[in-house]
Amino acid sequence: MQSAYRPIRVGLLGAGSVGSQVARLLLENSDELANRVGATLELSGVAVRNLKAKRDSDIPADLLTEDAESLILGSDIVIELIGGIEPAKAWITLALNSGADVVTANKALIAAHGPELFALADQLGAQLYFEAAVAGAIPIIRPLRESLAGDKINRVMGIVNGTTNFILDRMESTGAEFADALALATELGYAEADPTADIEGFDAQSKAAIIASLAFHSEVRVESVHREGITTVTAQQINAAKAAGYAVKLLAICERAFEAGKDGLVIRVHPTLIPLAHPLASVRGAYNAVFVEAESAGQLMFYGAGAGGPETASAILGDLVSAAKRHLAGGPGLADSTHADLEILDVKNTVTRFQITLEVSDETGVLASIASVFSTHGVSVETVQQSAAASHSGALLTVMTHVALESDLDRVVEALRNNDAVVQVNSVIRVEGL
Amino acid sequence: MQSAYRPIRVGLLGAGSVGSQVARLLLENSDELANRVGATLELSGVAVRNLKAKRDSDIPADLLTEDAESLILGSDIVIELIGGIEPAKAWITLALNSGADVVTANKALIAAHGPELFALADQLGAQLYFEAAVAGAIPIIRPLRESLAGDKINRVMGIVNGTTNFILDRMESTGAEFADALALATELGYAEADPTADIEGFDAQSKAAIIASLAFHSEVRVESVHREGITTVTAQQINAAKAAGYAVKLLAICERAFEAGKDGLVIRVHPTLIPLAHPLASVRGAYNAVFVEAESAGQLMFYGAGAGGPETASAILGDLVSAAKRHLAGGPGLADSTHADLEILDVKNTVTRFQITLEVSDETGVLASIASVFSTHGVSVETVQQSAAASHSGALLTVMTHVALESDLDRVVEALRNNDAVVQVNSVIRVEGL
Numbered sequence: 001m002q003s004a005y006r007p008i009r010v011g012l013l014g015a016g017s018v019g020s021q022v023a024r025l026l027l028e029n030s031d032e033l034a035n036r037v038g039a040t041l042e043l044s045g046v047a048v049r050n051l052k053a054k055r056d057s058d059i060p061a062d063l064l065t066e067d068a069e070s071l072i073l074g075s076d077i078v079i080e081l082i083g084g085i086e087p088a089k090a091w092i093t094l095a096l097n098s099g100a101d102v103v104t105a106n107k108a109l110i111a112a113h114g115p116e117l118f119a120l121a122d123q124l125g126a127q128l129y130f131e132a133a134v135a136g137a138i139p140i141i142r143p144l145r146e147s148l149a150g151d152k153i154n155r156v157m158g159i160v161n162g163t164t165n166f167i168l169d170r171m172e173s174t175g176a177e178f179a180d181a182l183a184l185a186t187e188l189g190y191a192e193a194d195p196t197a198d199i200e201g202f203d204a205q206s207k208a209a210i211i212a213s214l215a216f217h218s219e220v221r222v223e224s225v226h227r228e229g230i231t232t233v234t235a236q237q238i239n240a241a242k243a244a245g246y247a248v249k250l251l252a253i254c255e256r257a258f259e260a261g262k263d264g265l266v267i268r269v270h271p272t273l274i275p276l277a278h279p280l281a282s283v284r285g286a287y288n289a290v291f292v293e294a295e296s297a298g299q300l301m302f303y304g305a306g307a308g309g310p311e312t313a314s315a316i317l318g319d320l321v322s323a324a325k326r327h328l329a330g331g332p333g334l335a336d337s338t339h340a341d342l343e344i345l346d347v348k349n350t351v352t353r354f355q356i357t358l359e360v361s362d363e364t365g366v367l368a369s370i371a372s373v374f375s376t377h378g379v380s381v382e383t384v385q386q387s388a389a390a391s392h393s394g395a396l397l398t399v400m401t402h403v404a405l406e407s408d409l410d411r412v413v414e415a416l417r418n419n420d421a422v423v424q425v426n427s428v429i430r431v432e433g434l
Numbered sequence: 435m436q437s438a439y440r441p442i443r444v445g446l447l448g449a450g451s452v453g454s455q456v457a458r459l460l461l462e463n464s465d466e467l468a469n470r471v472g473a474t475l476e477l478s479g480v481a482v483r484n485l486k487a488k489r490d491s492d493i494p495a496d497l498l499t500e501d502a503e504s505l506i507l508g509s510d511i512v513i514e515l516i517g518g519i520e521p522a523k524a525w526i527t528l529a530l531n532s533g534a535d536v537v538t539a540n541k542a543l544i545a546a547h548g549p550e551l552f553a554l555a556d557q558l559g560a561q562l563y564f565e566a567a568v569a570g571a572i573p574i575i576r577p578l579r580e581s582l583a584g585d586k587i588n589r590v591m592g593i594v595n596g597t598t599n600f601i602l603d604r605m606e607s608t609g610a611e612f613a614d615a616l617a618l619a620t621e622l623g624y625a626e627a628d629p630t631a632d633i634e635g636f637d638a639q640s641k642a643a644i645i646a647s648l649a650f651h652s653e654v655r656v657e658s659v660h661r662e663g664i665t666t667v668t669a670q671q672i673n674a675a676k677a678a679g680y681a682v683k684l685l686a687i688c689e690r691a692f693e694a695g696k697d698g699l700v701i702r703v704h705p706t707l708i709p710l711a712h713p714l715a716s717v718r719g720a721y722n723a724v725f726v727e728a729e730s731a732g733q734l735m736f737y738g739a740g741a742g743g744p745e746t747a748s749a750i751l752g753d754l755v756s757a758a759k760r761h762l763a764g765g766p767g768l769a770d771s772t773h774a775d776l777e778i779l780d781v782k783n784t785v786t787r788f789q790i791t792l793e794v795s796d797e798t799g800v801l802a803s804i805a806s807v808f809s810t811h812g813v814s815v816e817t818v819q820q821s822a823a824a825s826h827s828g829a830l831l832t833v834m835t836h837v838a839l840e841s842d843l844d845r846v847v848e849a850l851r852n853n854d855a856v857v858q859v860n861s862v863i864r865v866e867g868l
Contacts, residue, residue, distance in 0.1 A: 322583065
């Protein structure tokens with residue numbers, strides 16, 4: 001198409017699965033993108049570590065370069081897809097300093113160094129886009145930043161890691177144990193060779209920090225996000241939850257600590273029971289979903305595929321079109337305001353329901369003794385269900401509490417462990433969405 | 435807060451339920467909004483038809499005015515919440531011509547006159563925002579316009595009318611007939627005194643036109659959207675669907691007509707069978723949801739409350755913050771490109787599955803005769819289920835087809851009606867989401 005503008009030069013850092021998809025879309029859909037932007041997007045080069053490495057992609061060889069810095073300095077918009085902290089951070093800094101806008105999918109970098117990079121971009125009048133860093137192609141950053149900009153968000157609960165959702169869903173639907181479900185996830189390519197970042201919740205922790213900072217206009221450091229993984233979740237636990245009407249999901253929960261009587265935030269990633277009727281419970285396989293509760297908008301949910309190559313590429317291209325339009329016309333910065341500056345509170349300030357399963361000896365008065373442990377520490381019990389314990393002659397108790405402060409619940413659990421009638425406390429899990 | 439900018443004057447047209455909420459949020463959250471925008475948003479006035487009318491709102495009396503035109507000419511941003519075509523169109527035109535940006539929730543106006551209003555805004559360098567016009571507080575306009583701007587959308591299916599979803603959901607969950615469910619919807623305030631716009635699908639038709647024009651970068655006139663309402667849906671039909679594993683939903687479907695071998699769009703609003711496992715099937719009550727299928731992003735769904743006062747106000751405020759930021763800093767226009775200029779095809783080009791229920795006389799050879807009607811017209815049958823007919827001695831057949839062209843299916847239905855073995859054709863319903 002004819003355009004009044006010179007082409008916008010796009011430099012791509014990284015030629016992995018996402019990078020290859022982005023390059024393909026840029027080349028294949030060049031006319032359509034030019035129509036949408038108002039100027040041609042010209043892929044000026046793709047930086048790779050080693051030109052000679054064998055690669056499974058259609059990127060024309062003459063676009064590949066090992067000289068990332070020259071590519072950056074010759075680009076109007078830089079797309080960073082190499083991941084990790086360095087050299088990604090140095091190259092993004094170089095790009096911003098050179099006057100380029102930047103699009104990235106690098107959640108680890110944004111979670112760890114977002115505030116300083118946003119400050120730099122803001123100071124330079126440049127832009128840093130990162131829709132692809134959270135929940136793949138699901139548009140969540142833009143709705144939080146813009147659509148809900150006039151509302152007050154009270155809570156965000158997200159299934160933001162496809163690998164762990166696949167594993168938990170598999171355990172639920174087939175009765176498989178964690179190790180078997182993980183093995184299948186690895187075989188199918190849903191889990192990486194080293195699955196630690198996913199199954200221990202580090203990935204979700206980074207995303208929770210990013211989501212919370214946007215939703216609550218506050219600086220959130222990754223370290224202040226409470227994190228538990230799913231490695232200790234058992235098939236038995238999932239089956240029992242299902243029978244009781246709950247699904248077990250690894251949720252990233254970002255919420256205002258109103259209920260603890262404080263004006264701060266609690267941000268936490270952990271396995272959670274949610275009622276089967278809750279919209280998050282029906283998110284299957286490797287899908288992601290983010291559930292938002294806002295004062296005026298009420299309950300919203302954003303659902304879609306997690307981070308695969310094409311899905312992430314779609315998010316990158318969406319950001320690229322925004323960046324390119326702004327490159328032509330200028331416009332308001334997206335720099336994330338941290339004016340609210342809310343304090344990030346310890347997870348002990350969580351107010352929620354808890355389900356505790358424990359094995360007790362089968363003696364008269366045990367139930368009364370257990371009940372008094374809860375009431376002594378100010379935790380109100382909603383239901384107690386008793387069944388035969390698998391491992392000994394006693395009974396298995398499943399206790400569902402009313403909403404309680406986590407620090408109170410901790411004292412309950414400690415007291416239970418010291419109680420003579422208690423053989424062992426099997427599990428303590430938070431319950432949301434009721 | 436201290437700001438380098440003078441206040442941005444916001445003029446509100448209309449003080450109904452949404453207008454009152456918008457005014458309240460603007461006044462109550464003034465500091466927070468100033469922080470987010472970078473300048474104070476000053477509610478300069480609220481135009482009403484009759485100052486003396488009794489109104490149930492907290493808007494300070496000195497803000498009310500009957501002089502809408504002076505208010506418009508003294509505002510930087512005009513929020514239009516009076517609805518209908520005139521005087522809304524004249525006032526929006528006046529606002530744009532005066533250099534103001536406009537935020538509106540007026541789906542009827544955008545659907546009927548969007549293209550000319552966008553062209554005017556574009557020519558003047560002004561902006562016209564309308565997130566609130568579709569699906570209440572669910573951010574769908576921004577994701578379609580921006581997040582998916584680098585992707586190719588193949589299909590959008592939406593539950594975009596809360597009233598009809600409430601009615602169909604009620605019929606499904608309680609077995610109520612349409613008239614009773616409608617009466618309850620009216621009693622609860624989900625349906626208006628004259629429910630025609632909702633139950634006959636006019637409201638969804640307007641929204642389908644807006645969604646399709648954004649998703650497919652083409653001009654879509656309301657009249658080119660095929661429309662069927664839900665007034666003929668029976669409790670018996672819904673029960674039978676449920677037993678067969680389907681929900682009945684009023685869907686607004688916008689899709690490329692690839693399957694009919696054409697490079698155009700088919701846009702249609704009608705009761706639809708969708709499998710119970712499909713994410714749209716679990717959208718209950720008056721909730722809305724929009725399901726998007728894009729080439730790279732895959733399947734996405736946006737879910738939330740339909741158009742209530744607070745929800746719509748949230749969407750309005752989100753647009754207002756965007757408009758105000760752009761007012762301060764300029765930036766790329768959002769004018770919707772219609773460069774793709776795809777043809778809107780007749781609904782007969784739909785390719786989908788159909789479920790046909792018909793009553794037949796109980797004679798030997800009837801099934802073979804019916805089956806040959808389908809095959810003669812090139813429609814392949816997947817299953818036929820036979821049960822006793824309620825009204826006569828014959829049998830009730832429920833036929834599910836494979837995907838077929840709607841014009842072929844029409845010929846099948848016509849031939850069935852002329853077939854001696856057929857007592858009557860009870861229903862024909864399209865099936866999606868398989």
